Amino acid sequence: MLALRVINTVDGRAGFVVGKPEPDGCRTRLVNVAVEGSTRYELWPLHLLKVRPTKEQHRAMGGQYEAPKGYPLCV
Secondary structure, three states, rough: OOOEEEEEEEOEEEEEEEEOOOEEEEEEEEEEEOOOOOOOOEOOOOOEEOOOOOOHHHHHOOOOOOOOHHHOOOO
């Protein structure tokens, strides 16, 4: 889902979903993610993403997170 804050379960990096899952091979789906604290955009396997708790999501998603200026997709 777009705009979700997620964590990569392999290395613990935090990210922000900015694209829909795309098929990659038979079973793998990749999601375009903006890595938090960086200017990088990466494709992460969907099965390796963990959605952060609701209170850590953006206010529009029911959470309490206030995004810094310039954060992807936020004004």
